[in-house]
Amino acid sequence: MDPTAPQQARKRTAWRFGVPAVCLLAGMLLAATHGVSGGDEIRRSDAPRLVDLVRETQQSVDRLSAERDALAATLDSHHGGTPAADAALAAITARADRLAVEAGLDPMRGPGLVVTLTDAQRDAEGRFPRDASPDDLVVHQQDIDAVLNALWSAGAEGIQMQDQRIIGTSAPRCVGNTLLLNGRTYSPPYVITAIGDAQAMQAALGAAPLVKLYRQYVVRFGLGYSEEPRSAVEIVGHKQPVRMEFAKPAGPVGY
CATH class of the missing domain: 3.30.70.1880 (Protein of unknown function DUF881)
Incomplete structure (x- = not known):
């Protein structure tokens, strides 16, 4: 009888149970990775990073701020911001204050x-x-x-x-x-x-x-x-908003 036969039998038994266990663990790891990545590559080069998202958000804020400033400048050019516009607005306000008494608002x-x-x-x-x-x-x-x-x-x-x-x-x-x-x-x-x-x-x-x-x-x-x-x-003065659908000036309009 070959004296090494029992030792070789033990090696074959270890391989027979060890290889399936390793394969099972590897399969479980692959399945978990697939679930986390959603089927995509985890370490691909085009995956968005937090720093990139922050940079894009900041660029969006800067763009919207510029649009806001442009609109504010346009509004100022129509309703103030220049001496001529300020004078016109002051004249309109003064006339509105005078007419408020006649209109029954005061x-x-x-x-x-x-x-x-x-x-x-x-x-x-x-x-x-x-x-x-x-x-x-x-x-x-x-x-x-x-x-x-x-x-x-x-x-x-x-x-x-x-x-x-x-x-x-x-x-x-x-x-x-x-x-x-x-x-x-x-x-x-x-x-x-x-x-x-x-x-x-x-x-x-x-x-x-x-x-x-x-x-x-x-x-x-x-x-x-x-x-x-x-x-x-x-x-009392009239408190509710004065709404008119159809109206025309009763006389010359001026400041």
């Missing part, structure tokens, strides 16, 4: 007249006149318009209704027994405050046909009406 204070209209009240027995219809007992839009027009015709410098300034785009509207003004609703009494010559405004109210008719209803159906001259009243 508060006002001065002598004036307070006119109050309200719906009819029940008598001591809790009843209205028998021949009165529901329309006879409430303040209508035409009544409010009549008062406002009379005040304007008498030279009122500014008018406020309830807590809002009346301007060229204001349009009081009656919705049922409530008033709609600039998107807000109000219930009576309706208080109209005007700055100007109180005597002239009272005379205009006394001569207005629709105001005369309303006063007849005051006597007949119990509607409320009062005029109160005051030595000083305050009216």
Whole structure:
């Protein structure tokens, strides 16, 4: 019997189990590498590096900053940045400030007249006149318009209704027994405050046909009406944005 046979048998057994184990480990390593790389080469030369991403981002920021500066320069050339543009902008601003008073955008204070209209009240027995219809007992839009027009015709410098300034785009509207003004609703009494010559405004109210008719209803159906001259009243400025879809200058335009 060959004395080296047992030793050779042990070597063959080691190789028989060792080679498959090494191959299995190598396969697992390759599989893990493939999963991490997503099938691409990990160490390829064209793979993006962090420093390259930072450099590209900085270049993008520099480009956008340059565009911003160019746009700012263009804006300055149109709305300032030069003596001529600054002078034009100052003239426009000054004219806007002057027109703000006439447009009703600034508060006002001065002598004036307070006119109050309200719906009819029940008598001591809790009843209205028998021949009165529901329309006879409430303040209508035409009544409010009549008062406002009379005040304007008498030279009122500014008018406020309830807590809002009346301007060229204001349009009081009656919705049922409530008033709609600039998107807000109000219930009576309706208080109209005007700055100007109180005597002239009272005379205009006394001569207005629709105001005369309303006063007849005051006597007949119990509607409320009062005029109160005051030595000083305050009216607010118009706060909401002034929006116009169609408009044209009423006269020459200039600075």
